[in-house]
Amino acid sequence: MRTKQTALGAALAALAVLCAMFATSASAAPAWKFEGKALEGSEVVMGGAFESALTIPGLTTKCENFLYKLSIKNESGTGKGELTEMPLYNCTTNSSACLVNTIGAEALPYPSHLATFGTANYVIIEKVKVGIRYKGEECALGGILVSVTGSAGGEVNNTTEIATFNSTTLSASKTELKALSQKIEWSGVFPTEAFQWHREQALSVS
């Protein structure tokens, strides 16, 4: 009888330890850090995509200049932010029939936050809305407004200071972008660099 009680006690203790561990990992939301120290106040991170592509099955759109301006801060130990600018220039498609007539971010700013999934840290951009109009006499999509909406999660690499967005990171961060009412693929590789108070300081997320 005593053996049974001891076993039950041990099991409960183990459960309590496990619960405490999970509680710790769930509460440890990542924060923005410069030179290993948590950001105090706010900072502006800017950059341009090394590469980016948006694909609706059969039609891929690439932008040579995909810039962004992200205002960041930590709130209660968690990294937050707002994407305030996202100009897109020199955009082309893989189609000989369709050209990009207009493309632009709508309804800015987009709120953002940091999150951990598995062992990786992600920057999540929410409420994304980008409008694209294609043109071309032979383009079947000509005249139709393609609205890209949803949220996108990019994995932040602290070593390279690069945020990578692709189908794997969007899936891992439980985010998705939609256009024409269907899930679309978007990939982008963005450098993260402070341009206000922490110029040339190493930016990390942890």
Next chain:
Amino acid sequence: MHKQRRRALATACLAVALAALGLAGQAQAKLTGNYTRFAQCPYTNLAVIKCIYSVTNSGEVVLGNKKVPIEKQVVLQGGFGEEVEEVSPFFAATNGITLSKAPQNVPGGLAGIVPEASSPPLVKALIKFFFENSLTGLTSTLELAKPATEIRINENALAGEFGTALKMPVKVHLENPFLGKNCFIGSSSSPIIWNLTTGATSPPAPNTSISGAVGFFEFLEEGRILEMKNNKLVDNAWSAPSATGCGGILAFLVNPIVNAQLGSTTAGHNTAILNNTISVASSAALRKNNAENP
């Protein structure tokens, strides 16, 4: 003199023959591959910007008490022009078949006896045999009530799941030996107007809101053709007029019977659900494909 006339006549004949050959060559020019489905689009008309080929594979039309499943394919084809305030005018198919006529079986036939879903298979088979045969069976065919030019398309509404994507004036042709050949619900002067949407409807009661869907987009021929699979167009806010012309000279007796069978067909009692694959092509791409394949 005589010889000269003959020579002139021969030359003229030759010219006519050559011209005819040339025209024949032009007429034989064909669309190829993915473009062939648009063969009946008036794409040579420069006012036509895009062509549409929509196949309704399933769905249902509920008219009052009668629910008719769409079991036979219905094709809507033609072209549409430059949009005016987001709505594009429609151009009829070149073969005159803008909306194909596919008689759909009305469950329960003329008597309207439909077995319960839980009925034994034998009961279902017997009811089908007695009430859906060539004599008592009833078919319902959707037809355009007005010229194809009265159809309207809003591409942005179609792609964006809001508002009216396709406006069609239609009538329903009921066919059965007893009803004669002119039994219709809806006419050119009093058409049923379908305001089909890929978004959500706002019908009057007793109907409640239902939703369509744009489906899955795919681009073919490097963006020259747009294909929407699993597209769903719906409208359940339309009204239908009373039946007319049923029973030939006995219409004054038969029309009320048909109307009684249908029950109320005012707005809120009817539904159209069309499950489609919609293809849209640029007419310039079709002209190019045609020119490349003389």
